[in-house]
Amino acid sequence: MLDKMRYFIMRALRNMRQWPFLCAASVLTMAVALTMVATFFLVVVNVEQLTQRWSKDLQVVVYLDRAPAPSALTQMVSSIREMAEVAQVIHVTPAEAMAQFRQRLGENAALLQGVDNDILPGSLEIALHAQYQQRDGMDQLLARLKTVAAGHDIHYGQDWLERFESFVSVLRLTGLALGGFLLFAALFIVSNTIRLTFYARRDELEIMALVGATERFIKTPFLLEGALQGLFGGLLALLALTLIFKGILVEIVHSLWVTPAAFSLLFLNGHQQLILVFGGVLLGVFGSLTSLKKLIQI
Amino acid sequence: MIQLFNVTKSYRKDSVALKDLSLEIGKGEFVYVAGASGAGKTTLLRMLYAAEKPSRGQILIDGQNITRIGRQKIPYLRRKIGVVFQDYKLLNSRSVYENVAFALEAQGKKRYEVSKKVYQALKEVGLEHRLNRTPLELSGGEQQRIAIARALVVDPLILLADEPSGNLDQAVATEIMGLFRRANARGTTVVLATHDPGLYKRFPRRLISLDGGQVVSDYRPDTV
Structure with missing residues (x-):
């Protein structure tokens, strides 16, 4: 069992080394998609935080x-x-x-x-x-x-608060719709990028099937590869999000806010950061899975 | 070892690749399947390793009806069968060793077993000194020998070869035929598709001739 797992991991890593450009394309696609979703999430969370704060100052x-x-x-x-x-x-x-x-x-x-x-x-x-x-x-x-x-x-500022709350509701709905759409688009793009890497290796897939490899044996290294790429994509997205947060969002708020200290922007907490990275892993696995379904015909 | 009962394969209504084909190949036999291009040789071989299913009829391999097996069982059938192609089907980015080891790894064999068997198989085809080369660094004949080593390393019951010497000159083809005959001598059933009459004249064995997807003759030389 360990021998097999070791073999799968080695093959996944070797495949990634063998096709660095395609691998980088998959990682970057996932990183961009996750960064977009997470940035939008941050905006929505912070606007909600602001509304709650204002409600409390009522x-x-x-x-x-x-x-x-x-x-x-x-x-x-x-x-x-x-x-x-x-x-x-x-x-x-x-x-x-x-x-x-x-x-x-x-x-x-x-x-x-x-x-x-x-x-x-x-x-x-x-x-x-x-x-x-x-x-x-x-x-x-x-x-x-x-x-x-x-x-x-x-x-008591009812009118503007009501308007602001409706704006936040619209923002939240838009966030959900756009987030869903972005995730779906990301899955589609990732799946197609991964499929490209499979096309480049279709000889290998064909020969594996020919020499009696089971479907699970063929798929596992590719799924591992997708998971690893997703992990790297997720970590890269977290890094990009940190840079966007510190370099852009915080700066924008500070330039707009009269007293920046009175309102500190929220970043993803540890749990949410884990979800982001794990989301990358899931994206990679699902992307690989959808591509493999269409490609592997024993 | 191989039995076909009234096998028909058609891709379209008006195009029949094999027509009502019935034949039997015994254990340890060496059989040529001959015929011009389009006679149905490749289709027949593809059905024997379950790459295609017949439109009608039954195929039994080692007593197992492969027209009825599910997708999950196909890999286990293929572990009994070695396949050699005209275009070798090697992984050019992998070394000679890796290409041959691939067949054993795909079957989940242990590492120590893999290295031992790969070395033996490559020694058998005379390429044990080229373990670390890649296929593109080798000649066509040597590449075909790697493909044969890959097919034989799993000790198959049946060896299927589709025009294995089609891209090779006569001297190299003779070497390759020697490898098939040695495998056959060890008990492996060999089915070799070819359109080269010179091949079965030089190494006479049972000759099944196909034309238009039908068996037109089944010749067994007396000397064999």
């Missing part, structure tokens, strides 16, 4: 267009505090709002010279408990807030 702001009387304001704040979803209510006065705005403008704060301190409306910043930081059930909370803070503007 905060409701009540803009006090007309400053209420202090007693009415106290009454409003305590009513809001009593709501189960609410963790904290902070009253921001017009002066504090202006101070925050000035701070945000930083070097450009000089633009606000001469502007009245009470030009911005006061507001109530309502932080929610973690378990309520999601859009589900938000409508009920808003309905209750509207009765408590009647006549004031209530914002």
Whole structure:
């Protein structure tokens, strides 16, 4: 058994050495296909991460267009505090709002010279408990807030979050469809590339069948070869993905993001990296298998 | 050893390669299958090593009906049969040793057994000193000798040869015939397809002549 396995491995390696160009073509095809799928996966995962993050930062702001009387304001704040979803209510006065705005403008704060301190409306910043930081059930909370803070503007960024979530859903669906298509295309290309290598060796296949080799004996080294090529393709894809991630994706996000430290991009975890490499092995084996089915006729 | 019963092979409706062929070849016989191109010699040989199935009729090899065996059993049938072709069918990128060892490796033989038998087979055909050469470095006659060594290294019951001396001059063809006769003398049944009348005149043996896919004569010389 060990003798046979050793023979199969030796033959697979010898075949690869014998046809380095075809072998490299198969490895590269698989690497490119896997890199494309994995890159798309990374994009989808990171956009989803971003959405989840934004959902967690969900905060409701009540803009006090007309400053209420202090007693009415106290009454409003305590009513809001009593709501189960609410963790904290902070009253921001017009002066504090202006101070925050000035701070945000930083070097450009000089633009606000001469502007009245009470030009911005006061507001109530309502932080929610973690378990309520999601859009589900938000409508009920808003309905209750509207009765408590009647006549004031209530914002929580619902519109853009909804639009962004639909965009993420479309992205996820596109990712699934495109990923499936890419994998199928990869399998097709890999299968054909491997078939080319078999065509180059059809004499060998014919002679093997002629001298009494069983189908399993003929196929095993080719499947091993496919698996090895897939392994190399998977490792190469992982390397390429790392380079794309560090060299392109991270750079793009850093150039777009005002505070890059606030959002760190996700890379494949160890488990996902293993799946990528193992995916290469599977791709190689299936590619070989589909080619062999058509070529070997004992 | 080989029995054919009413074997017909047709590729298309209007093209019959073998027609109602019945014959019997005994164990240890040396038989020529002669005939012009298209007479059905190659088709007959291909059916004997199960590369093709007859359209009608039955073929028995060593008592086994090969028209009814499944694909999985074909390799085991072929292990009883050595085949030699006019174009040698060698792997030109492999050494002489590897070409012959290939037949034993394909049958899952152990390494020590492979090297021993390959050396013996190559010695038998006089090529033991060319183990590491590749076929393209050798002459046509030597290449055919490698092919014969590959066919004989598995100790086949039957040796099928399709125009084995077709590409060789007379002197080399005589050498090659010597190898077949030696194999036959050791008990291997030899079926040799040829269109060269000189061959069976120089080495007279049973001669089955085909024409249009039918046996037109089955001649057994008295001296054999």
